[in-house]
Amino acid sequence: MSDHAQPAGTRWIWNIFWLLLIVTAVEVGLGIVKPPFLMTKFAGTLLLNHVFIILTLVKAYYIVMYFMHLKYERKNLIWAISLPALILIPYMMFIILVEAGYFGSITLQSIPGN
Amino acid sequence: MATQATVDQSNENVWGGGNRPLGASYGKLMMWFFLVSDALTFSAFLIGYGVYRFKFESLWPDPDAVFTHFPFLHGEFPLLYVALMTFILIMSSVTMVMAVNEGHKMNQKGVTIWMLATIIGGVIFLGSQAWEWYHFIVGEHGAVRFEDGRMAKIADSEGHVLSLHDIIHGEGVAHDHHEKFATEDVIAAFKADPSLQLLLPGKEHEVVDHKTALPLVENSYVVQGANMKENEYGHPLFANFFFFITGFHGFHVFTGVLLNFIIFLNIVKGTYERRGHYEMVEKVGLYWHFVDLVWVFVFTFFYLV
Incomplete structure (x- = not known):
């Protein structure tokens, strides 16, 4: 069964650990240093924020695929788990943030700061 | 007919339980x-x-x-x-x-x-x-909240944040994070020192100079720490x-x-x-x-x- 396709031993676990640790360290480093060439706006937010989000997705991929073992499950299970998340979360982001564009332009008396 | 029978047979196996279509x-x-x-x-x-x-x-x-x-x-x-x-x-x-x-x-x-x-x-x-x-x-520092709901921290002439403790007791005095400050004392201390400015929250670190800040501070109240209603750090x-x-x-x-x-x-x-x-x-x-x-x-x- 595909269940046994995962590598033997514990080396792969530490490889993923170092990868997650290094990516986190890079994120923290970038967050502290804030390199000037990343501080330009691109697609609505700072380039630095895009870098953060991409690095986060990299970490998420490794946690789900290796730590949660999804990579070694059957194909139909992989898709049954990942498709709902991959379709619905971007859909929700799109719908809610587009509506928020209107919401941001109106004022609400009940919320301070308007 | 024989083919039909085999199909039925395997269907029964699929839906009859006992197998794991997703392998889990x-x-x-x-x-x-x-x-x-x-x-x-x-x-x-x-x-x-x-x-x-x-x-x-x-x-x-x-x-x-x-x-x-x-x-x-x-x-x-x-x-x-x-x-x-x-x-x-x-x-x-x-x-x-x-x-x-x-x-x-x-x-x-x-x-x-x-x-x-x-x-x-x-x-x-x-x-x-x-x-x-x-x-x-x-x-950490404490802040003042204006009538319009915005808030600001108090900063020195260079724009460095000062805590309420600093402006009331002077800088470098041992810090007690739990001390609560009265709004009147903070407003009086702010008025008394023209080098003080206000620092608005947000990534731009916008500074309001003393003169512009005075009418805002006049009608403000002190916020220390954060809870569900107030938050010294911003919104x-x-x-x-x-x-x-x-x-x-x-x-x-x-x-x-x-x-x-x-x-x-x-x-x-x-x-x-x-x-x-x-x-x-x-x-x-x-x-x-x-x-x-x-x-x-x-x-x-x-x-x-």
């Missing part, structure tokens, strides 16, 4: 589907956070100016503490993978040790979160979202530690040794990694972006 047991599948729904819940929370953050961008605190403490160190260390918390959670994820790995080998002693390590990691994380909440709630909704999202995540960690502990007891009792497999460890492992996964996103959207 019922319990594992249900854990996965629960995690997918939980992922959608957390996404909704973080998107909601984004909506209000975009709406109140100029009043939204810069996280670098909020979470600056580190245990036993004085001064400001943005990001370091949460980086440590992230490390603790990743580490406890690793020990969980180790436990699952030993479970495949039916090594009871190995599973026991790694499971215990995972539980300890989870407890340390919860403790760190309590420490962070405590500092967030008590506050109150920041505190609301912070308590809600990190609280909900912390609740997941707490539940995870409980589940891990129950499974740990069963491991020690030898339940899974008798059962012949350690699949329960894999199931709680999935939940535990998910908690780590959510934290990766909370870390990005609350502390980095």
